[in-house]
Structure formats: structure tokens, C-alpha cells
Amino acid sequence: MATRSPAVAPAPRVEPGPIARAPAAAKDPAEPGQTATAIFAGGCFWGVQGVYQHVDGVKSAVSGYSGGNAQSADYETVGTGSTGHAEAVKVTYDPRRVSYGTLLRIFFAVVADPTTLNRQGPDRGTQYRTAIFPTTPQQKVVAEAYVAQLGAAKLWKAPIVTKVERYRGFYPAEKYHQDFLVRKPDYPYIVYNDLPKVEALRVAFPNHYRKQAVTVYPVG
Template sequence: MKNLFTWRRTLLALVAAGAIGQCTAFSFGAEEAVLLPPPAIDESTQAHSEKAVFAGGCFWGVQGVFQHVKGVKNAVSGYAGGAADTAQYERVSNGDTGHAESVEVTYDPSQVSYGTLLQIYFSVAHNPTELNRQGPDHGTQYRSAIFPENAEQQRVAKAYIAQLDSARSFSQPIVTKLETYNGFYPAEEEHQDFLTEHPTYPYIVINDLPKVAQLKQLYPDRYQEKPVLVKAGM
């Protein structure tokens, strides 16, 4: 929605100008995490590095969660689902490009499997029962979607969604879609490592820091205190 987009951009400008340093109260908050079982079917690979793309609302929080997962080498905020020439924040925020705000996770399968990343994605990173929205954000660019990069990821993700629905893991049906992967486009530099760089930004305090805390609480063996940052490798 345009009003929410304008609100978010205004706060972003205030942060850049140093005008915001404390949490401001809003009438919404973080989604509650749900402790989930691991996938019954997981990937089988001998690779030392794989990539996975997840969309689950504002990429600031999704990126922030995966940056704290052991075995993750990198987590980049960006866009997936649309064309290269519309992969810019202001265009995507109009909701008509086909893109979803997404995060590309590079991981070591010997330390963390694709199935485990799915477990964290469905449990902590977002609410998979909300259609075209997450928290205060509305629109198809905030949809719940997975972009499998190969047939193995497609198989594991499809089976896990069926497993969770069959077990009635959520009070509502899962609306997450498996979409065709046709490229990932990194977001602008100001959106990378946003949670770590702006821990007092109201949107982060209310909507995203609780997700990192829930990751630590629910999956302590998967949590790493020091995040893997994009800009550290630039």
C-alpha cells in the first residue's frame, strides 16, 4: 500500500539523517514464532556451498534472522519473481512488478541443511499463513514465497509444506507458494545489514528484533551470536 510505503521511506530518511534514535510506539508488533519439527524429507548433496531464496515480508527481518543461523555464509536482501529492469526498491514497492522482497541465503550444507533453513523460515522468519502481507506491510511484494533453485529444493519444500499442513502446525492453512526461480537481484546498499546497523529503528525494534530473539530461544543450537554481514565482504 502506498501509505505504508511512504511511511517506511519517511522513517528510513529520518534514520539516515540521525533524527531517530529511540523506539517509537506503533499499533502493531512482531508475529509470534511457532516451534516446528524438522522436515521428514531433507536435501541430499555433497556440495560445500548452496543458495536458497526466501520471501517473507520486509527483507530487513528475514535477512536479519538468517544472518544469525550457524552454517549460513551470506544472506543478501533483494528481489525475486520479476524482471531485472524493475528490481529497484521504489518500483517493487508499487506492488506491480511481480517481485517479492526476498533474501538469498548462501549456506554450507555440511553445517545446515536446506530443510533446516525451511524450518527456521516457516517458524521464525515470517508467518506463512498471511496472504500478501506481513505485519504492517501489505501487497504482493510482501508475499510468502520460496524460489527453489533446483529440483531437490523443490521436492524438499513441497514435502515440508505438506507435512506442516497435515500436522496442523498453524491455526490457518499455509499460503506459501513455490515459485519459479528466474533470478535474484540484490537490493540497494542501504537495505543490506539493516537490522544490525539500525537496532533502534522503530520498525526493527517492534517487528524484527523479536524474530532474532525467537531464533535464539527456540533453536539455540542453530543460533550464532555474531551475524554474517554483507558489507563485511564488500
């Protein structure tokens, strides 16, 4: 994977999400090995990818599609809502440097609003739902326990609708969707919807934030 430090000006007046005040995951056992994979759906994958590309310990973050019954996926077909897939990001990370529980905490803190059903920001449809796709039995236990922990903490006025869904595979998105935030930081959608998330990551998780983004393709 190529890396680059993007010239991205932090969005003004960005505040971290409410989870920043919550405790870490109560269940977060160490994962074996040097590489693990997590998959998150949190609305448009541009911002989800952009946030995790700035998390220390993440080796790669790839935009794609997951959660549906269809055995293939592309942007136009997924956009019809007929495949069951959600826009998602496959995060490959070093569990010795960042835990799965921490990635979950970041997801609920700055990536997505877990209380809006099939909607994130201006985007609507089942393909924009929030979901967690555990890739191991241990991740499933941790994810379900953390969602329950957050629900009991009542950090949001509305109930959490984010689901822990069965992993059915992951299909990488088209090349033009990869590294979108890094390549086009001035794109209006990115400016208003996604740069604030990256800045919120920096503010809320300074020990896990890194300025240099890991990218799928060489940028620059």
C-alpha cells in the first residue's frame, strides 16, 4: 500500500462525537497474529475510508460493498438497493497496535450516526445503513457486547439501530472510489460531510490519530 500525507485543512468548529466520553469496550480481548480484518458500513464509504486511513495501526482501508446476498457488486447496481449490499470499508490492521474494540469505538464516535435507519447525512437507502460485519467469532462477541454497552449507556436520545450482521463477503469498489477523500479534499461533499470526521478523529483520539494517511493507490 502507498502512503501520503494529504494537504487537508481541518474543517472549522468540528467536535468529536458523544462516544468520546464513553468508556472503551468492556470486552476487547487481544486478537492473535500481526494482521486482522474488520468491516464497517457507515454510510458513504468515502468518509468511512478516510477516517480509518488516519488511524494508527491500520495497514489499509479499502472501500467496497458487503452485507448482501448477491455474489458480486458494483456501484450502480448496489445503488438501486436491490442487492442487499451496503457501502462498506474493509480495514486491515495490526491488532498489536490498535484493537478491534478501539476501531469499534472510533466507528461510533466519529464515523456514523448509529441512530438513523438507512440514512447517513444526505444519503438515504439500505446501501447507506450502518452495520458491523465481524470476520471472526471473537469479533462477533466483541461487537455485540459493545453495541449493548453503548445502548445501556444511553449516549444518544434515540435508540441504536446499527446491526451486527453476518459476514457474507466483501467486494472492493471501483478504483475511482478509492482514496477519494485523500485525492479530492476540496470536493464539496467531502468538505461538508467527511473532513469533519477526520478532524473529529484527531481531536477525540489523539493517541490513535496519524497525519499520514495510508492509501490503496499511490496519490500525488
